[in-house]
Amino acid sequence: MSSITLIGSGGAGLAFLHHFASSAIRHWPLTVIDPNPQSAHSKTWCYWSEPGELSQLTPDFSWTDFMVSGTTDATTCELNRYRYHCVGGASFHRIVMNQLKSLPNVRFIHEKAESISWNPQNTTVEVTLSNTEVVSSVYCFTSAPHESPEKLQQDRASSPFLQQFAGGIVAFDKPVFDADTLTLMDFKVDQHPGSVHFAYVLPHDANKALIEITAFTPELYSEAHFHKAFIRYVERIASTKNCGYRLLEPEQGVIPMHIGHHARKLNPHTFTLGTQSGMVKPSTGYAFFAMHQQARFYINELMAGGGTLRAYPAVHGRFRFYDALLLDILRVDPHQTISIFQTLFRNVNTDRVMEFLRESSSLPYEMLMFSKLPKKPFLKALWRHVFS
Template sequence: MPAEFADADVVVVGAGAAGLSLAHHLCAPGSPTPLSVVVVGAPPGPLIPPRRTWCFWEPDAGPYDASLAASWSRLRVTTADGGAVEAGLPRLRYKMLRSDDFEALVDRRLAGAPGVRRVEAAVSSVRDLPGGGAEVRVRDGNAERALVRGRYVFDSRPPRVLPPARTTLLQHFSGWFVRTAEPVFDPDVAELMDFRTPQPARGLSFGYVLPLGPRTALVEYTEFSPAPLTPDGYHEALDRYARGVLRLGAFEVTAREQGVIPMTDGRFPRRAGRSVYRIGTAGGATRPSTGYTFAAVQRQSRAVAARLRSGRPLRVPPAHGRRARAMDAVMLRALDTGRIDGPDFFGRLFRGVPAERLLAFLDGGSRWHEDLRIGLRTPVAPMLRTVAELPFTPRRPPRPLPHPPVRTEESSS
């Protein structure tokens, strides 16, 4: 092992949302038991993902507010026939955070924390050690060597293979940051779902608009379906939505983003060894019914950090409760089989349920009697049929997680 790398209490593999969030909470001021932490991020090159956007909702005052790109107190859902359901959020804000702004915020905390080190390396494997703890290894040419050892290792790298599941869909999307010639956006309202898009044979599609000002916004095309589109397919869908549906007029594309998020009732193990734990999407933090991940990552990393900093035995809690996961399994199966119409399903929810109560439900924070009332707003017969079918539906073997073309950040006309 190179002399410049010492053993640590905690090693975090991956410097994305999950890895940086855990490091951020581990190094919170006032820890009764300071920990030595090593964060292993990817080296410069193709392993570094371009700038990404994370969205979540929480009370107005939050820990990352100084780094937000924007936030909104009103949400809108537009149905397939053009009807709009708009609602205010008296106690919550829908927030947008760019990945480089979040990384800069975390870097400032880590820079002032004793015993914290950031390392750039392409990790080849993480494994338990016979005497306790775990080891992170990297490959140099044809040889593999140890990089750092930790009492605990938290691996946040995205999964390469999805777990066996009864239902697996993908939330795949492509977005343009646009600047229009004329003021066409309402900066006070985030368009959460706009169903005036052609629907795929399986699943659903919608537009998504996050205004940053009267002339600037993130405009996305999103599908919940079995497989990603081609680059031309995304371009055509986005162009049709921006010009034909939103009627933006003349506009410039200043940046682009693209991604794939698994939506599955497969069980992601939170533990990969005696001393190796999975966090983030690989540890089940992605909500199967919506694809939202960032808020669950915060809950999970706060809980892990609190236990480690207090010296209590480590336990990585599930990001989503059992009841929430069961409801997600039903919704995914009903959507995939075509028993429910996706735009109608979400339109009913947003028309019939107060916005903040529905957001609590989507974040797994509602109570069972609230879940029951919300369930009555959905197509009851198809959902009950799916509930009865699920126990007898086999889980299919794992499969590789497909990835879209490399995301790009660029300016174009």
């Protein structure tokens, strides 16, 4: 019997293994269940950190500055305390697998977990696999969806907005990028009623970048819609140097921008991780740093002993309230968010903004920050939030 069963080895599962492998409990028997551990290789995770944070994780690319471009002007933001990082799914998987090489107590089972049950008599968690094998352990952590496909579809349908993106890594024949500066948001793309579109550009070097067209939208757009917007944006870049380009690796995805209840504990010894436990920030889609905070919390809980683990604290309070206000503005007048983001990065200290976005800022500074933003959209959203 294992001490720990880990279901899923995507971003949240790899974060758990990353912190487990360098902890005092790394000798504990651990079973990883995932039918397709390579499925996360095509993903890209971005985060920002201070020196010393996630120091064992080597990102693929890092930037010191970023740009936010409106319809008429652009703001270049310099990061001082933080660095903005990008790590590909294949790289993150390779880093963690190298950590686990010296740990024979970690085993992998390439089967699907069909069910999770609690055995009160033995005080164990029992996971039934697609091949009918039953894996028993003292504790279980899962990042796999625990709802039915129908319920997941209902949750997506009930999300007021979706963050949908598509694009890929593009290589240009000539240098077209400043390799030290990423484009966080470029709103100089075609806008459509009821949604907000922007380009997101992560330069790998002067010639190559990950370019994505992102939409905050109440309903899914077609692949053709994104392909047209993506090609138009890429050709605009190519035209500045009169050069050709090649699409190397396509990427696409959908993130629900949803504030709702997430089950953090499925039974006395089974806990959810990552997206399933609400680690994705509803208003931005960022999750990587939060997943590592959650993983570190659970490893510390296991090291502390005592038998009963606390569930990772749910993120409620004022930060979810802020998310709710922004999502309400998106719902009622999405194009207002363009001026909000422009003003935010133009008028507020960049490091303070990044601190706020990862939910570690102080209330007094948040009030100061909001005082520098357009007030009417937030006051209207607050009125609707209170009285509707």
